Each structure stands twice: as structure tokens, then as C-alpha cells.
Amino acid sequence: MSVITRFAPSPTGFLHIGGARTAIFNFLFAKKHKGKYLVRIEDTDLKRSTDEAIQAIHDGLEWLNIVPDEKIIYQSQEVKSHVKIAVELLEKGFAYKCYLNSDELKQLRFKSRENGSPIKSPWRDKLNKNNDDSFVIRLKMPSKGKTTIRDLVQGEVSVNNEILDDMIILRSDRSPTYMLSSVVDDYNMGITHIIRGDDHLNNAFRQVQIIKFLNWKEPSYAHVPLIHGSDGLKLSKRHGATNIFDYHKMGYTTEAMFLYLMQLGWTANNENDFDLDKIIKEFSLEKVNKSPARFDIKKLNSINSKNLRQKDLDEVLELIMKHFSLKLENIQKYRLKSLLPELLKRTNTYIEIKDDIEWITIDDFICNNKDNLLILKDKNTTLKEIGFLLNECIWSKDSIDSCLKKYIIDKSLKFKDIGPILRIALTGKTSSPDLVTVIYELGCTISLNRLNYKY
RNA sequence: GGUCCCUUCGUCUAACGGUUAGGACACCGCCCUUUCACGGCGGCAAUACGAGUUCGAAUCUCGUAGGGAUCACCA
Numbered sequence: 001m002s003v004i005t006r007f008a009p010s011p012t013g014f015l016h017i018g019g020a021r022t023a024i025f026n027f028l029f030a031k032k033h034k035g036k037y038l039v040r041i042e043d044t045d046l047k048r049s050t051d052e053a054i055q056a057i058h059d060g061l062e063w064l065n066i067v068p069d070e071k072i073i074y075q076s077q078e079v080k081s082h083v084k085i086a087v088e089l090l091e092k093g094f095a096y097k098c099y100l101n102s103d104e105l106k107q108l109r110f111k112s113r114e115n116g117s118p119i120k121s122p123w124r125d126k127l128n129k130n131n132d133d134s135f136v137i138r139l140k141m142p143s144k145g146k147t148t149i150r151d152l153v154q155g156e157v158s159v160n161n162e163i164l165d166d167m168i169i170l171r172s173d174r175s176p177t178y179m180l181s182s183v184v185d186d187y188n189m190g191i192t193h194i195i196r197g198d199d200h201l202n203n204a205f206r207q208v209q210i211i212k213f214l215n216w217k218e219p220s221y222a223h224v225p226l227i228h229g230s231d232g233l234k235l236s237k238r239h240g241a242t243n244i245f246d247y248h249k250m251g252y253t254t255e256a257m258f259l260y261l262m263q264l265g266w267t268a269n270n271e272n273d274f275d276l277d278k279i280i281k282e283f284s285l286e287k288v289n290k291s292p293a294r295f296d297i298k299k300l301n302s303i304n305s306k307n308l309r310q311k312d313l314d315e316v317l318e319l320i321m322k323h324f325s326l327k328l329e330n331i332q333k334y335r336l337k338s339l340l341p342e343l344l345k346r347t348n349t350y351i352e353i354k355d356d357i358e359w360i361t362i363d364d365f366i367c368n369n370k371d372n373l374l375i376l377k378d379k380n381t382t383l384k385e386i387g388f389l390l391n392e393c394i395w396s397k398d399s400i401d402s403c404l405k406k407y408i409i410d411k412s413l414k415f416k417d418i419g420p421i422l423r424i425a426l427t428g429k430t431s432s433p434d435l436v437t438v439i440y441e442l443g444c445t446i447s448l449n450r451l452n453y454k455y
Numbered sequence: 456g457g458u459c460c461c462u463u464c465g466u467c468u469a470a471c472g473g474u475u476a477g478g479a480c481a482c483c484g485c486c487c488u489u490u491c492a493c494g495g496c497g498g499c500a501a502u503a504c505g506a507g508u509u510c511g512a513a514u515c516u517c518g519u520a521g522g523g524a525u526c527a528c529c530a
Contacts, residue, residue: 010530045529102528113526116457136528154460163458163526171528178530202459202525223460225523230466232522260467263479267468271479289468291461292523299467299480309493345493404489419489431491 003035005193007061007068008075008182010042011053014243015060017295018197018227018235021261025224026195027066028262028283038189039068043076044181060244065254073189075181082176082184085214086137086169094213095169097135098123118165137170139209147205152222152285154198159205167206183207187216195285198223222285225292227264232294240297247300251323251349253311256304264293272306301348308344313337320350324357332361338441342433359427363446366453367428379421380454386418387451395444401436425450 007023009015015023023039030037039061043049061067089095098121100108108119121138141164148158169180176184186194194204201223211218229239241247247257255274263271266288268279308316317337321328328336339360343353359365367373386407393403408415419435426438426447439447 008530012530042530048529105528109527113456116526118457118526157459159459165526168528173528175528177528182530197524198460199524200530203530205459223524225461228523234523263467265467267478271467289461293468294466296466296480302480342492346491408489415489417489423490429491433490433492435489 003033005030014056020244138166195222251351256307265289
């Protein structure tokens with residue numbers, strides 16, 4: 001039987017980092033077993049589900065490049081089949097109508113919390129005699145024995161059936177609850193492996209009862225731990241961005257994000273190598289850790305920086321042009337691309353090259369930093385003299401290099417006497433790629449213009 | 456509080472019951488160097504605590520402490 005996994009987010013917000021990692025695990029596992037990875041939007045709570053959220057989930061998945069193998073399924077469109085199962089469960093005596101009102105429930109809940117036992121509805125063994133319509137359908141949980149789940153991540157976990165509460169599967173408005181819908185959809189979709197956050201582990205014991213009542217084949221479970229913030233607490237806004245798509249906006253690459261997320265709780269052979277085929281081959285749920293990992297932006301930065309330097313230059317250029325809405329002539333584009341490898345050595349994210357775009361792409365760029373300008377004023381002649389020499393020189397890195405060195409020797413100077421001012425005149429900055437490269441890539445005309453400018 | 460799960464350098468983690476407890480990120484130092492980087496070399500740094508089993512425990516058992524998940528007519 002071939003493997004089918006699913007990522008099942010509820011569209012009540014953007015795609016969370018933790019959710020994204022769950023999706024990645026689902027994707028990886030399915031691919032490893034040459035199966036299918038599906039996405040199901042759990043939008044049964046119509047009040048809280050929004051179109052923006054659905055779009056955000058799309059955007060996030062698309063950015064991470066983990067789009068499902070089949071059309072996305074919307075749970076809200078499957079409610080009929082969920083209700084049908086609820087009725088079947090009722091008819092077969094595995095579920096019952098419960099007429100408890102909210103006040104009665106509140107009291108029961110209070111009691112149950114006190115003595116640590118689940119809520120017991122008095123209607124479990126009573127028949128409907130008043131014929132009224134305000135009921136919910138509850139599942140008749142087994143009260144003896146225990147239920148054990150062989151979880152691919154958590155191992156074998158057992159729980160005494162007496163702690164299972166008679167969960168509601170159909171609300172009083174006849175809509176199915178998540179506890180039912182999820183199980184039915186997984187069955188209908190032929191899901192073989194349920195990989196989800198470990199906040200669902202407790203649900204598994206209850207949901208599996210439906211499967212047992214109906215004699216369905218039990219899927220395999222893998223409950224992966226949640227991701228925590230740097231302080232070990234649940235990831236929230238104050239830890240930084242939790243929306244996966246924000247990391248795109250911050251200049252992280254798809255590959256880096258994928259690499260980082262998948263390594264939170266799982267160890268790859270090579271943490272910086274984004275070779276999807278290799279990753280898929282290596283991936284194993286059994287090796288996923290049981291304890292929650294902390295999100296560490298510094299590690300992400302490191303992976304991103306390395307990925308940026310490995311990545312195809314045209315792709316990086318494309319990302320940069322898109323991010324900064326740059327419209328460049330071919331010559332400027334070429335200049336930027338040529339200097340890119342040097343710039344990328346100095347950044348974690350590609351948006352950090354922001355300050356370098358102007359001096360590279362604007363032909364008549366002139367230093368506009370006041371403090372730096374003052375320095376240049378005194379050195380006008382030096383710049384001109386160097387400019388004169390450069391004008392005579394063959395345009396190669398070697399000859400530019402020897403040209404500069406010759407000047408130093410002739411004037412008995414040190415490189416640090418001309419380096420900083422050259423750099424400021426050419427780039428407007430006090431740090432940049434090495435000067436020979438800068439001069440060479442900027443070209444003779446532009447370099448001379450900047451050196452000969454009257455500051 | 457009940458139930459379930461977890462605990463190895465600051466962080467992510469590796470280690471058939473036998474390793475000088477390994478790697479990566481971060482940090483520090485040195486080298487390279489015209490700046491900032493990249494790179495190279497090196498350093499700091501961990502088995503939560505306490506018992507037990509064993510010739511031998513990070514690894515198995517129990518207890519303690521700490522952390523997490525969950526306990527809805529949400530998903």
C-alpha cells in the first residue's frame with residue numbers, strides 16, 4: 001500500500017513556522033516512500049476561517065515549495081459525509097444523544113476538574129423520552145481497558161480508557177466537530193500516516209475509537225513536537241516573526257528556511273546541503289526528536305548566508321530585483337551580478353545589500369555621506385593622481401592592482417593611506433569588497449568620474 | 456490539579472551498555488588581509504539532581520526537580 005500523508009491546517013491565521021515544519025515532515029515522508037502528500041484545509045469553523053488565511057497558507061506552502069500532489073481539499077465541503085458517519089455511529093449504538101444544557105455542562109466540568117475524571121453525561125445510558133431537538137451526539141467511549149498508540153515519533157503511548165471523555169461528534173446545530181471530521185476525511189482520503197503537532201497526541205486516543213467502532217484500518221501516527229521560542233516558551237510574536245512568509249520578506253531563501261526547519265528536531269547528514277533527493281532518501285520519522293526545539297535565528301542566518309553563496313547568481317539577482325523593485329539596464333544588472341558574490345559574503349539575508357545597490361547601479365553616484373565627504377575634500381589631489389594612473393592602465397584586475405601599488409611606492413605611502421579614501425570616493429562607504437574588484441567591476445569611466453569629482 | 460510526553464555544551468544535536476562525550480551555530484583568540492567580510496587553525500563549553508541494576512550507565516529502573524502538551528457544542 002502506498003503512503004499518503006496530509007498537512008491539515010485550519011485557516012484561522014497565517015502559516016505558522018511550526019505548521020510549516022509539520023508540512024515539511026509530511027512532504028518528506030511521503031516523498032521518501034514514493035507516496036502522496038496532500039493538503040486539507042480544516043475550515044469547519046466558518047466563523048473563524050478567513051479567505052486571507054487560506055491565501056496565506058497557500059503563499060507559505062508555495063514559497064517553501066511544498067505544494068500538494070493533488071488539489072487542496074476543503075473540509076467544509078465534506079460535512080455531509082461527516083454527518084452520515086455520526087448518524088451511523090448513533091444507529092449502531094456507538095454514540096448517543098446528549099441533552100445537557102450549558103449550565104449543566106459547566107457544573108459537570110467543574111466537578112470533573114475537581115476529582116480528575118472526565119465528564120460523564122447522564123444521557124449515556126438514558127433513552128430519549130422528551131423528543132426535543134436540542135441535543136448533541138457524543139461518542140460512547142470505552143470505559144475499561146486501555147488504548148495504545150504506536151507513534152512513529154513518540155513511541156508506544158498508552159492511556160487508560162476511563163480518562164477518555166464522551167466527546168461530541170455532532171453539535172446541536174447538526175454540524176460535525178473537528179474530532180469527527182478529521183477522522184472521516186483522513187479515512188476518505190486514504191491517509192496512511194498522520195503526521196501532526198504533538199498537541200494532537202491526546203486527541204489521537206479519542207479519535208482512534210471512532211476508527212475502531214467502524215472497523216476502519218488504523219493509520220500510523222507521528223506526533224512531532226512543537227517549536228519553541230529562544231526562551232523555551234511557546235513561540236509567540238515577541239520572539240519575532242512566526243509567520244513563515246515573513247521570512248521571505250526578510251530576505252531568507254526557500255532552501256535555507258526548508259533546511260533550517262527540517263533540522264529542528266531532526267539531523268541531516270549535511271546541514272547546509274539543499275539536495276532534496278538526498279534529504280528525502282535520508283529522512284526518517286523515527287529519528288525526529290521527542291522534545292521541543294527552540295527557534296534560533298542565528299542558526300537560520302548562518303544557513304541562509306551559506307545558501308545564498310551557493311545559490312545560482314541569477315536567481316539571487318532575481319530575488320533582489322523583485323524585493324527592491326529594481327528596474328535595471330543590462331549593464332547595471334551585469335555590474336550588480338558581478339559584485340554579488342563579494343557582497344553576499346558579508347550578509348545573512350539578501351536584503352542586507354540594500355546600502356550597496358546605489359553605488360553599484362547608479363552610474364553618476366557620488367558619495368552623499370557628510371562626514372565621509374569632508375575626508376574626501378582634503379584628498380582631492382590624491383584621488384586625481386590615482387585616477388590619472390588608472391586611465392593609463394590596461395583594464396584587468398592585475399594591472400589595476402599593480403597600478404595602485406606603484407602609486408604607493410612612488411609616493412612612499414602605505415595602502416591604508418589611500419585605501420579608505422578610494423573606497424569612500426567609489427562607494428560612499430567605509431567598508432566594501434576589495435578595491436581592485438570594485439574598480440574593475442565599476443569600469444574605467446565610472447571609476448574615473450568618481451575619482452575626479454570636485455568634492 | 457488529572458493524564459501523557461520530555462530533559463546531553465548558551466542553542467540545534469551525535470554517541471550497539473564500553474568514545475579523551477563528537478559536530479554545527481553563537482562566542483573568544485590566532486593566521487590570512489587595503490576596510491568589512493569569506494576562508495584556515497585553535498579555544499571555551501554539556502549528560503538536570505539523587506539512588507539502584509551492572510565489571511562498566513548519557514544510555515536500563517525508580518524517585519526528585521524543571522519544562523512541555525492536553526483537559527471546549529476550537530481546530
